[in-house]
Amino acid sequence: MVRATPSDPFAQKLLTSLRKNINLFNGYRVISLTINGLPTNTKDDIKEMERQRRRNNFLRDTSELLEKEFERIKNYKNLSHFSILPEEITVKILDMLSVSELFSLRLVSKEMKQWAELTIRSHIHILRIDRDLQSTYRFYLWSNLYSNIKTLTISGTRIDLEVVLRICENKFPYLTSLSVSRCDLHKAEIFGDYFPIIKNLKLGYMENCGEKIAGLLSQFPQLITLKVRGSVYTSVAPFVSVGQCASNLRSFTCVCYAAQVINCKDISNTWVAEMPNLTSLHLNLYSTILLNFSDLQLMTITELELCCSSLEGCLTLPQNVSVTKLILNTETNSSEEIGAVLVNFTNLKSLELDFSLNHDIRFNATLLEALVSLNSLKYFSFCDTYYSKTKYYTLNDGEKSALVEALVALINVHKIEIYFCRRSAVDDDLITAIKNLTAKRPQQKIQLIITDNFYPKDCLIKLSQAMQYYSK
Numbered sequence: 001m002v003r004a005t006p007s008d009p010f011a012q013k014l015l016t017s018l019r020k021n022i023n024l025f026n027g028y029r030v031i032s033l034t035i036n037g038l039p040t041n042t043k044d045d046i047k048e049m050e051r052q053r054r055r056n057n058f059l060r061d062t063s064e065l066l067e068k069e070f071e072r073i074k075n076y077k078n079l080s081h082f083s084i085l086p087e088e089i090t091v092k093i094l095d096m097l098s099v100s101e102l103f104s105l106r107l108v109s110k111e112m113k114q115w116a117e118l119t120i121r122s123h124i125h126i127l128r129i130d131r132d133l134q135s136t137y138r139f140y141l142w143s144n145l146y147s148n149i150k151t152l153t154i155s156g157t158r159i160d161l162e163v164v165l166r167i168c169e170n171k172f173p174y175l176t177s178l179s180v181s182r183c184d185l186h187k188a189e190i191f192g193d194y195f196p197i198i199k200n201l202k203l204g205y206m207e208n209c210g211e212k213i214a215g216l217l218s219q220f221p222q223l224i225t226l227k228v229r230g231s232v233y234t235s236v237a238p239f240v241s242v243g244q245c246a247s248n249l250r251s252f253t254c255v256c257y258a259a260q261v262i263n264c265k266d267i268s269n270t271w272v273a274e275m276p277n278l279t280s281l282h283l284n285l286y287s288t289i290l291l292n293f294s295d296l297q298l299m300t301i302t303e304l305e306l307c308c309s310s311l312e313g314c315l316t317l318p319q320n321v322s323v324t325k326l327i328l329n330t331e332t333n334s335s336e337e338i339g340a341v342l343v344n345f346t347n348l349k350s351l352e353l354d355f356s357l358n359h360d361i362r363f364n365a366t367l368l369e370a371l372v373s374l375n376s377l378k379y380f381s382f383c384d385t386y387y388s389k390t391k392y393y394t395l396n397d398g399e400k401s402a403l404v405e406a407l408v409a410l411i412n413v414h415k416i417e418i419y420f421c422r423r424s425a426v427d428d429d430l431i432t433a434i435k436n437l438t439a440k441r442p443q444q445k446i447q448l449i450i451t452d453n454f455y456p457k458d459c460l461i462k463l464s465q466a467m468q469y470y471s472k
Helices: 010-020 028-035 043-061 063-074 087-096 099-105 110-123 136-145 161-168 185-194 210-219 264-274 335-342 365-372 402-409 427-440
Strands: 126-129 151-155 177-181 200-208 225-231 251-256 260-263 280-291 303-311 325-330 350-354 379-384 415-420 445-450 467-470
Touching (some): 151 161, 161 185, 260 264, 264 280, 325 335, 335 365, 365 402, 415 427, 427 445
Parallel strands (some): 126 151, 151 177, 177 200, 200 225, 225 251, 251 280, 260 280, 280 303, 303 325, 325 350, 350 379, 379 415, 415 445
Antiparallel strands (some): 445 467
16 A cells, blocks of 8 residues: 655554554443543543444454554565555554544555545545545445545546445435536436435536436435536527426526626526525626626525626616625626626625736726725625736826725725735735725724735635735
């Protein structure tokens, strides 16, 4: 399995620690706790006591194997392998380790890293089946040991979905979240037979999967969250009708990179109308033109994400909307058009704007006015490629930054986050303005993140090279 060397004593320490437990008297902890007054122990104490008893039984039953393994490592014999133990024994040993020990084990070798990461996921009730777990037998071992998982991810073109599902049958009674991607979609209709209580479903396919979605929804009457990554339009209509199959759905996310033109009326007549309890709608249609924005019926939706090439037509919604969280990202719309969209959402408490793909837009007085009019706003996030005079210094004939003026005006917003994917020559001006502003408003948190590389917004905060400035 894993290569160990004399210069890396972790493997030896691991087996030494296990050896100390081999001669533990079975039931020792039970007796000692009983003498000290077992009725006073908490449920956690009793649970730990049972865990130790099972561990001692295992160590006693496998003591001969463990002794051989310890002697092999101690004498540096056949160190081309970390372990000569059978896989099922290795799985149980890993399960005994703490999460911190497992993270250390990841550093031993590439193969042991895969084993350790699988075990770490099991500690947080997550099991992932991918290229690191191609062995059907290995998955069988894990599925038997970790029957309490709540989240299962299946991802990989080489995975035989039918075999995996047969192994999963009656194994995971607590499973509520399922994620499947890059598998044979024509077999997906059998999911409901194996996972009847799924509440959260995530599908990732690059081919047309519209009709399959309706079939899947009919199998999961308790489904609350659905996320589809791939093409979901058919030759007849841009969206497939789901009928009454999604009456309980609360959140729907569609991710598609295909270049297409979609009428917002179709969105309203299919997805929104057929999902009467929908409160969260995320449309990540990166290369799509959305026509007739005014025909978008939002019904009961309180959380809306619109990511597209552009919004076309009349930008005024005729009905009152109850959206409190909006995520907006377009490639070609102007500041005036973005401002016209924002005035429809007077109840916004959270707003996320992304201009990183819109190179021609200008942060000007119109956009500033639209932001200031959002009286209920408590959280504001803004992302762009870089901070420049051309794009942001649009007030007083280029003397003032409209972004800085927006930060000054948003006095009632509790938290503001600004992300830039690259550094620029005028970053210092923005940094100074934010420092001065946070000094005057200690109750308001303003965070600025600037990186040296182009990354999606959700990755920026994780980068070690990021420069961060925020109020204390």
